[in-house]
Amino acid sequence: MPAPQTIAVVGFVLLAVLALGSLLLVRRLASRLARIAALSVGVVLLLGAAAGAIGAVAAGSAQRELPAPAAERIDGRADAAEQRTMPDDFVDARELEPGIEVELRYAGTRNFTGQVVDGYETDDRVILQRDAAAALAGVQRELAAEGLGLRVYDAYRPTRAVRFFMDWARTDDDSTRAEYYPDFEKPQLFELGYIAERSKHSLGGTVDLTLVDLAGGEPLDMGGPFDFFGERSHYDAEGLAPEQAANRARLREAMIAGGFEPYELEWWHFSYPLDDDARPVDAPVR
Incomplete structure (x- = not known):
């Protein structure tokens, strides 16, 4: 054109x-x-x-001024194909494995927008497509044998939440910049693949999470916080302490063994392969 x-x-x-x-x-x-x-x-x-x-x-x-988002986090389907109601095969992974911990960051203000994100009406559900939920439950059971567990920061994400991110990115609100994206201007977050117009989370197979010590209940040190937009979040970031690198590697190994695929720019981000006919969903998390 x-x-x-x-x-x-x-x-x-x-x-x-x-x-x-x-x-x-x-x-x-x-x-x-x-x-x-x-x-x-x-x-x-x-x-x-x-x-x-x-x-x-x-x-x-x-x-x-608003660059196209990176392909890694785009599912490629048009918003017109959204499913407005929760699919029958979307379940709460905690119903399959209650040991999974959850702390949905977008249901509160502790996230890069500093706001409760549209579409999150509860903070204690880990909604995923059934096969992905079963795979995550399997990872939890394997880790529990060595005294570790999973804490989920985000799972299924309604497309209205993705649009909320896009709207936020077009504002001049930089109140969270120092904590979440100190090295970039907002438009760069699209160019570099940290925010996308269409997210695989909306398909029900992607999850953001970390490891926790079951004995102490604290998350392991991963060398950088969830949702930090910068090189420190890359899986193989330079300057990690040996323990931090080992913790990232253990999470990655466990998730890959469970059938999930990692994302190099974010140590917490993993996607389970879904059928080709999977489409984005816009039902709220409740």
Whole structure:
């Protein structure tokens, strides 16, 4: 598809030709009234061409201000294909394995937006597609044998929550920047893949989580907090202490063994392979 700037230039040239033709016609018309009418048409056409060119260029600039999100976190389906009700095969993983801990960060204010996110009406459910939920329950049981467990920060995410993130990113609210994205401007969060217009979470197979020590009840030190947008969150980030690197590796090994796929930019993010016909869902978490 031609760029808006290209379309603007072509339109400007065509309208300018028509305008000049109208102006030249003035010299050939004897009637003062006809001259005034032709002159008016020419001026209107020139003004319309200029306004159209300016508008198209501005639209092109606005598109550049909000870059396309990274492909890793896009499911690729249009929002028009959303399912508005909770699918029958979406379940709470804690019903399969009560030992899974949950702390849904987007149901409160302890997240990168600093707000309760649209679509989260409870903070104590780990909703996933049934196969993904069963796989997560299996990971929990395996870890429990060595005194470890899972704490889930996010699982299924309604598409309305994703739109909430997009709306937040277009505001000038930087109150959480120091804690969550100190090195970037908001538009860069899209370019670098930290926020996406469409999230795999909305398909019901992706989960954000960490490891906890069952004896003490505290999460293990992963060398960086959940939802921090920066290199410290990359799985193989430099500067990690040996214990921090070992903890990340143990979480990754356990999740991969359970059938989940990791995401290199976020040590906490794992996705379970779903059927090709999986589509995004917009039912609230309740």
